[in-house]
Amino acid sequence: xxxxxxxxxxxxxxxxxxxxxxxxxxxxxxxxxxxxxGREALSMIRKGDFDVILLDIMMPIxxxxxxxxxxxxxxxxSHIPVIVISAIEDFNSIIRCIKxxxxxxLTKPFNSxxxxxxxxxxxxxxxxxxxxxxxxxAIQRERELSQRIQRSFxxxxxxxxxxxxxxVSFRPAHHVSGDFYDxxxxxxxxxxxxxxxxxxxxxxxALFIALVHSLLRxxxxxxxxxxxxxxxxxxFTNRYITMYxxxxxxxxxx
Numbered sequence: 001x002x003x004x005x006x007x008x009x010x011x012x013x014x015x016x017x018x019x020x021x022x023x024x025x026x027x028x029x030x031x032x033x034x035x036x037x038g039r040e041a042l043s044m045i046r047k048g049d050f051d052v053i054l055l056d057i058m059m060p061i062x063x064x065x066x067x068x069x070x071x072x073x074x075x076x077x078s079h080i081p082v083i084v085i086s087a088i089e090d091f092n093s094i095i096r097c098i099k100x101x102x103x104x105x106l107t108k109p110f111n112s113x114x115x116x117x118x119x120x121x122x123x124x125x126x127x128x129x130x131x132x133x134x135x136x137x138a139i140q141r142e143r144e145l146s147q148r149i150q151r152s153f154x155x156x157x158x159x160x161x162x163x164x165x166x167x168v169s170f171r172p173a174h175h176v177s178g179d180f181y182d183x184x185x186x187x188x189x190x191x192x193x194x195x196x197x198x199x200x201x202x203x204x205x206a207l208f209i210a211l212v213h214s215l216l217r218x219x220x221x222x223x224x225x226x227x228x229x230x231x232x233x234x235x236f237t238n239r240y241i242t243m244y245x246x247x248x249x250x251x252x253x254x
Contacts, residue, residue, distance in 0.1 A: 005028070005030055006030050006126075007031045007032075008030050008033075009032075009041065009044060011041040011055045011064070013037055022034065024112060033048065036059075037061040037062055038064065045071070053071075055102070057086040057097070058088065069100060081103045082103060084105045089107050103118070103121075104122075152210070153180060153214075154170065159183055159191070166193075179196065180194075180209050181195050
């Protein structure tokens with residue numbers, strides 16, 4: 001299968017012009033689709049995934065100016081580079097298209113070498129946009145995963161020992177942090193109060209603090225006599241963790 005270097009939409013009401021561009025672009029290994037008017041072009045753009053649009057101005061139903069206006073006003077489409085190829089040589093038309101978001105304006109008959117260079121530049125711009133979008137989506141997915149992890153180990157209800165009132169206010173400095181707190185009962189009428197902070201943010205910090213939380217809970221369930229054993233258990237992780245721990249003695253009514 002031949003490698004395609006980009007997807008291009010050719011918009012022109014003249015069949016001869018469309019065929020000419022198709023042949024030249026396909027020789028350069030581009031994937032090419034065509035539309036004969038602006039309305040058809042917009043429909044294809046909304047359904048497809050084009051890297052560059054080659055747009056004529058004078059067309060029936062909807063002209064090139066209107067297409068540019070629609071693209072500019074639609075945030076989901078405004079990032080697609082558009083090269084206008086038109087027989088109109090009027091300077092005002094060129095300025096109008098550039099103001100409406102066109103990357104370039106070539107007059108017919110166009111210079112094939114110049115068009116090739118402009119398409120290459122537009123493709124590089126579009127590919128950079130796609131990479132940035134993928135990176136932002138990956139960050140968002142990681143953030144959402146980190147938030148779910150963090151919420152999963154924060155206590156839903158805080159125990160209230162007799163004679164004590166314990167309240168919590170938890171506001172991470174970032175969307176997700178390596179902070180957590182816990183309150184749990186211990187033997188000999190004691191309450192364990194833990195406030196912990198792990199360096200860093202994101203999934204890595206959330207996973208590490210989940211490990212610490214699990215170990216602390218295991219410590220409480222096994223009725224150990226000191227917190228030092230638990231702190232020693234997590235030291236191998238090569239993380240810096242600061243922890244405040246305090247035993248609250250209370251007397252049960254039973």
